[in-house]
Amino acid sequence: QKEVEQDPGPLSVPEGAIVSLNCTYSNSAFQYFMWYRQYSRKGPELLMYTYSSGNKEDGRFTAQVDKSSKYISLFIRDSQPSDSATYLCAMSRNKLSFGAGTTVTVRA
Amino acid sequence: GAVVSQHPSWVICKSGTSVKIECRSLDFQATTMFWYRQFPKQSLMLMATSNEGSKATYEQGVEKDKFLINHASLTLSTLTVTSAHPEDSSFYICSAAGTGNTEAFFGQGTRLTVV
Numbered sequence: 212q213k214e215v216e217q218d219p220g221p222l223s224v225p226e227g228a229i230v231s232l233n234c235t236y237s238n239s240a241f242q243y244f245m246w247y248r249q250y251s252r253k254g255p256e257l258l259m260y261t262y263s264s265g266n267k268e269d270g271r272f273t274a275q276v277d278k279s280s281k282y283i284s285l286f287i288r289d290s291q292p293s294d295s296a297t298y299l300c301a302m303s304r305n306k307l308s309f310g311a312g313t314t315v316t317v318r319a
Numbered sequence: 320g321a322v323v324s325q326h327p328s329w330v331i332c333k334s335g336t337s338v339k340i341e342c343r344s345l346d347f348q349a350t351t352m353f354w355y356r357q358f359p360k361q362s363l364m365l366m367a368t369s370n371e372g373s374k375a376t377y378e379q380g381v382e383k384d385k386f387l388i389n390h391a392s393l394t395l396s397t398l399t400v401t402s403a404h405p406e407d408s409s410f411y412i413c414s415a416a417g418t419g420n421t422e423a424f425f426g427q428g429t430r431l432t433v434v
Contacts, residue, residue, distance in 0.1 A: 217361075245422060254325070254412050254425040255363070272344070283351055299362065307353065311362040 216308025217300055225318050230287035234300035234310045237281065241302040245275050246285045249297045257282050258298075259285065285296065290317045323415045325426025331404055331434055336395045340398045340429045342413030349415035352396040353423065354388060358412040369396055403433040 217234040224230055232246075243262055247255035259274040261267045261283075267274045267292050275284040283302070289292055300310040322345040332338050342352060351370050355363040367383075369375035369390035378385045385407075387399040396415075400407055410430050414423040 243422065246344040247425070252410070252430065253430070255414075255424060257424060262424050264374075301423075303422075307365075307416075309363050309365075 214308045215300065215302060217313060219311045219313060221314040221316060223316045223318060224290055225257075226290060228290050228317075229296075230294065230317070231284065231288045232286075232298050232300070232313050232315070233282060233284040235280075235282050236302055236308075238302075238304070238308070239278075239281065240304045241308075242296075243257045243303045244274070244283050245301045245303075246272075246274055247299045247301060249299060251296075255299055266271045267276060268285055292317045320419075321345075321415075321424045323349075323413065323424045323426045325413050325429055328427055330431040330432070332353045332431070334404055334433055335402055336376070337401045338403055338431060340400075340411055340413070341429075342396045342398070342415065342426050344394050344424075345417040347415075348393040348418050349396070350393065350418050351423075352390055353414045353416070354386075354396075354398050355414070357412060357428075359410075363412065365388045366398075371417055400431065405433045407431065407434045417418060 246259045249255040252292045264278045271288045273286040297312040297314045299312040326341045341357045347357035354366045366381045367375040367377045389395040412428040414425045416423040
């Protein structure tokens with residue numbers, strides 16, 4: 212079993228829809244939770260970073276962490292074609308562990 | 320966010336030669352650097368973790384004699400692909416983390432093509 216499970220998709224939504232992404236994990240020692248966005252042929256860029264359970268908002272992005280269920284989510288409101296990318300979840304204690312990444316396409 | 324610069328962004332080399340990729344943290348001290356490999360449409364695969372001044376820790380299945388990692392300072396780590404072969408062609412990405420490894424920032428990636 213992988214430490215971090217993420218459905219690779221692909222996920223296709225119309226412009227303006229809410230994109231919902233999630234990851235589950237098995238290691239309860241993880242303390243920090245991140246979401247990265249990666250455009251094709253580019254390095255990943257950090258989108259959201261959370262430490263505790265609960266919600267964190269940044270513009271159209273909301274990250275949720277539920278440590279009791281070992282489940283994290285990323286929601287993108289009012290999705291735009293420019294949001295089309297691969298989204299990777301990551302979590303860490305002493306080293307980073309990544310999900311497989313979910314490829315998202317937002318159709319104009 | 321912090322800036323991590325990776326160089327070169329792409330390189331083509333002949334089979335049998337060696338290629339060096341540099342990863343620099345520009346505005347913070349990177350106590351830990353990670354090197355990843357990514358094949359098309361696949362996720363990042365951790366190759367090795369290096370702490371400044373120490374030998375790198377390689378993941379299972381990664382040949383340490385083929386992928387030489389040096390982390391001589393808090394702002395620079397290098398990955399050298401020795402005696403490259405076409406199957407080494409891939410996208411190599413570094414990331415750097417400060418004290419505590421709470422979050423990491425990525426370089427732009429290097430696309431290596433071995434012909």
